Amino acid sequence: MRPTGIWHASYATEARVLETVRSRLWLSLFGAVLLGLPLMASPWMLGELTNLFITLIAVCGLYVTVGMAGQINIAQSAFVGVGAFTAAKLSNMGAPVWAVIPAAALITGAVSVLFALPAARVKGFYLALTTLAAQVMFPIVILALPMSWLGGLVGMPVMPPVLFGLNLGTPSGLYFLGLAFAALAVWTTYNLPRSRIGRAFRTVHDNDSAAGVMGIPVTRIKIEAFFAGALYAGVAGAILAYMLQFVTVSSFTLFASVWYLGMLIVGGLHSPLGPILGVVFVTLVQEGLHTAGNAILQSGSGLGGGAVFAASSLVLGLCILAALIFEPRGLAHIWHQLMTAFRLWPFPRN
Template identity: 45%
Template sequence: MSMQPAGVFAQSYVRDMAIFRTWKQGAALGFFVLALLLVPTILGPRYVAIANIMLITSVVVLGLQITTGLAGQVNLGQAAFMGMGAYTAAALSSGQQWPFLVTVPLAGLVAALFGAIFGLAAVRIRGFYLALTTIAAQFIFVFAILNLPASWTGAAQGLRVETASVFGFVFNTDNRMYFLILAITAIMTVGAYGIARSRHGRAFVAVRDDDLAAGFTGVNVVRAKATAFFVGAFYAGVGGALWAYYIRFVAVDQFSLFNSVYYMGMVIVGGLGSMAGAFVGVFLIRAAQEILTSVGPSVADIFPALGSSVVFASVNIILGAAIALMLILEPRGVMHRFNILKRAFRLWPYPH
């Protein structure tokens, strides 16, 4: 439970539901945004590259947080939805020369429609059976990309992507891309918080907690599940488009089933149902990945049999162990732990 500092009382419903209930919260966010804006000037180019990947992953994982965290629908096709977005953006930008501002929303939309198909399966299929149809999404995606005409998708060779440009301004360096990605991530984040507080968000939570009971209280369960998949896949598509513009090359193996599993892991570590948790999860796992990549070579000297796969292997061990430990010790994720800590701090020195 979140708890306000002593002396903060809302005098109207609007105030009670506001995102910023005290000016300090607004100021804290302001400082955080300022810090994010200063990343390229303070930290070196290597960190900007890491930050870019983290932000793109955050958009994808935010979407998964909506589908799985809010609406409770296990989704192991998020990488496929991301791939749909990436390929749409890549094909439209390099083939048709469409502008960035058009391709990104379109990429989101194409991914969302692809995702909604699997949500609509909820008409008949329920529970974990539905989760498994999303694995089918992964296989259908790979099959479609490899077998559609090569002039659209590049088939096995992959596709090169043009640099992003908005109104003639070309985002051709990592630093410039950083601000572009940051701006879009910010928009998507505001959107995610809005969705969580909206009528749809409440319907999602009701469906997650008990879909039968939600149905009896008047929630259109099938629509809620389809919407959850639609929105989650939209986020994946936008993230995929950003990925395409940032890496400037798309290939099928960037969007494998194992990536979907990884995104799921990030959601679990961060905390199911918490939007801030999505960012925390992405940050922790990506940071662990980066640290292991930099110490990897020296570990490889100790275990020469592993060769270059040591990074992948050790990231897996850490992430797998982290997921298991989180679920056993704190099923509600790092963010929940953080909130408990915050509350304890506010109540101190009293126990309750």
């Protein structure tokens, strides 16, 4: 439900994401807090937030491919890995950060097209297997290439990012780098559904047969959906490479791809707010479980690290399962219900 007392005189005002002055003020305040956070946060906290921003960028790309276009993708971690290795290679060649990140995005998008071509002809379970093949092939290809190319099993170092003489390799520098691109990813994610290609994504998601009858090039739209989602993954991989300072194939696993998809499902597949809520919720649960696991290991209970890790993964999986059972439409739906109740208060809903 939209706020009361709002009259739109043009389509541009009606298409605004933030319709009221109050919502714009809250967003400005939140942005000011994020910009001022490095002044008071510890390096560990900045690192955790940077990792959250990177994950958010990758999940936003998954929202475009899965949530908007309905194309199942279980290889987002592999695409993030392509962006990371691209950034590592280009940084070692002396390329500046302002050229590395766009190049990593475009190369990742080009790689995704190779798997989108067969995926455009299949649906459902077979589409999931096609993207799973990309995830499985990623480490095989990296290890099969000459070590001088991408480091092979050893991996590759990454040169610190430098922008106009300013070193961004510090915790605060990486934080601002991740924040800037995360804000850009969220902005594009919110505005893409309002564009022509975004409406085509939605149409193909709802019924690709009807979309074809309406004149929409279904195959091209599906390929473009994979390409657009991979652009986000390439940016996330490049920033992750700068953060890790060393990239190996072991950092980009099927396990990570499943968690990316789980975050999107928990947050909400069909709302641009879903990636934000899903990433924040799952990250908070993960950090809470890691803190509890470390406390158990230090207490001398006799449990090994493997048992604690397995228990943490089990609890996290149960949390996600409970979220799906009690609210299959995701946390975004709960948020919209709360906002509707707030706008209707104190009047009854029925």
